[in-house]
Amino acid sequence: MQYNFDEIIERRNTQSSKWDNVGVRVGNSEALPMWVADTDFTCPIPVxxxxxxxxxxxxxxxxxxxxxxxxxxxxxxxxxxxxxxxxxxxxxxxxxxxxxxxxxxxxxxxxxxxxxxxxxxxxxxxxxxxxxxxxxxxxxxxxxxxxxxxxxxxxxxxxxxxxxxxxxxxxxxxxxxxxxxxxxxxxxxxxxxxxxxxxxxxxxxxxxxxxxxxxxxxxxxxxxxxxxxxxxxxxxxxxxxxxxxxxxxxxxxxxxxxxxxxxxxxxxxxxxxxxxxxxxxxxxxCDDYLDQLLPYLERNVAYLDEYLKTYMPKIKLVKPEGTYLMWLDCSGMGMSPDELEDFFINRSLVAISKGSGFGSCGGQFVRMNIGCPRSILAKGLERIKRTYEEGIYEKDM
Ligand SMILES: Cc1ncc(COP(=O)(O)O)c(C=O)c1O
Structure with missing residues (x-):
């Protein structure tokens, strides 16, 4: 069976924690959900x-x-x-x-x-x-x-x-x-x-x-x-x-x-x-589903990495060896954990998981879920880029 992981499946109003509860869990209901560990892909058809x-x-x-x-x-x-x-x-x-x-x-x-x-x-x-x-x-x-x-x-x-x-x-x-x-x-x-x-x-x-x-x-x-x-x-x-x-x-x-x-x-x-x-x-x-999912995820990882290197070099992807949960090193941004949270969630409207939630040693990081169609990933990254450019512009002046 051929799966189309580019397909956008509307998840709002499905009692989805990721999409419908983002305001309560992440603090901003307008933010694009890239947090909790479920993907925005259809389940395999046999499931x-x-x-x-x-x-x-x-x-x-x-x-x-x-x-x-x-x-x-x-x-x-x-x-x-x-x-x-x-x-x-x-x-x-x-x-x-x-x-x-x-x-x-x-x-x-x-x-x-x-x-x-x-x-x-x-x-x-x-x-x-x-x-x-x-x-x-x-x-x-x-x-x-x-x-x-x-x-x-x-x-x-x-x-x-x-x-x-x-x-x-x-x-x-x-x-x-x-x-x-x-x-x-x-x-x-x-x-x-x-x-x-x-x-x-x-x-x-x-x-x-x-x-x-x-x-x-x-x-x-x-x-x-x-x-x-x-x-x-x-x-x-x-x-x-x-x-x-x-x-x-x-x-x-x-x-x-x-x-x-x-x-x-x-x-x-x-x-x-x-x-x-x-x-x-x-x-x-569902073996065929996994066979198709992995290369799709790897292409999302490559897209993210390339995007960060090109447009937001102060945010670095910690090279993932597996999973769709990306760990982004934001130490180059020079922000406190609270400022980082505000940067991503409120100013960029992208609902990442704040790194400090994984232990205080994660304070300079955020976790981003890229288990989503590439167009959603691109949308999230564009939002972050807009804020990044404002911030960097001010800082570098
Ligand atoms: C490492 C790890 N363990 C467990 C879970 C969740 O397990 P369950 O939903 O089966 O309780 C997650 C979900 O994100 C996870 O990342």
Missing amino acids: VEAVMERAAHPIYGYSFVVPEFYESTIRWIKKQHDWDIKKEWIVFATGVVPVMNTMIQEYTQEGDEVIIQQPVYHPFGFAINDNNRILVNNELIYKEGRYFIDFEDLEKRAASPRAKLMIICNPHNPVGRVWTEEELIRVADICVRNHVLMVVDEIHSDLIFEGYRHVPLASLKTEYAMNSVTCYAPSKTFNCAGLRGSGLVIPNPEIRKRLEQRFKMNRSIQQSIFALPAYVAAYTK
Whole structure:
């Protein structure tokens, strides 16, 4: 099937958080939404058909996790990452973020330390703080336009007797790194040696650019597999986050049992009737969609990079290795985080995600979602350019 990712699909008045709630969430209802991580592309047709087929039956009672859920997950993970997983390792969840919270509740006590690597997807920090655990930041190192892991710092932080859990993001939102096998081994060895359990968020692992390869951390060694929960979902790849279906890979039966028990206690396992038909369709019938999406996204990245270099050289794209979330280094603008927010959201009317939301080390950055038709990207960039030229003109006089 041929997809036309240039097509503009009107999303206003669809209860879309990105489009209809931008005023509340980003602070300006006039701003062009380039923030939250869903794309403006149609879902793959087989996903739409699966939902419509189920919707056509007029009774929407409780459902259960059908065998096709396991089979489709095994197929997808093998095809995408060449990792052979077993049916009994797989657990359904109604989202990846709820899993972070559940793991924190089950495996740590109040006052225990949970390690994350900022700047990082903000719900990691919310999950730690909301549960009254201590957020420990193994801050990433930003050097010559690229992010690296500070292993020495991680070694020290993991050695703390109160450090119980680490949440790892691979590919990393927002800095766009696809961690290499060597980097993953070093992180996992530190965690295993210090008895720090790993929650590995691989939700973006289908969105990998030419020249890079995603490696599932737990596939590297049995001891990593036995000390981790890996989170997958079709939601980012196939733009169906609102359907709430994700798949966990948990080879350790003890961890699996405790997590499932906690899900049951919290009554948080019942899926929507549409979640599984969509999930199964995504992981069995939509390979062609991803094959077309990736080159489209890469061309958007190239367009953005070229545009910035030509018209706004003080804003630099941190080269992404995957994902459609672009991390823009605005340190050359000489603005405070509040001024940057005002520059993009109020003066340019482009709703980016402010970098400080990903940790204070992100204060000189913004995150821009380029999972949209190129004409929307161009419109956003033109708006920013207009403000940039005013600002630069004044400053350079
Ligand atoms: C790294 C990462 N994890 C998890 C999520 C969301 O997961 P879910 O909607 O399944 O709770 C996102 C969404 O942007 C994300 O970027």
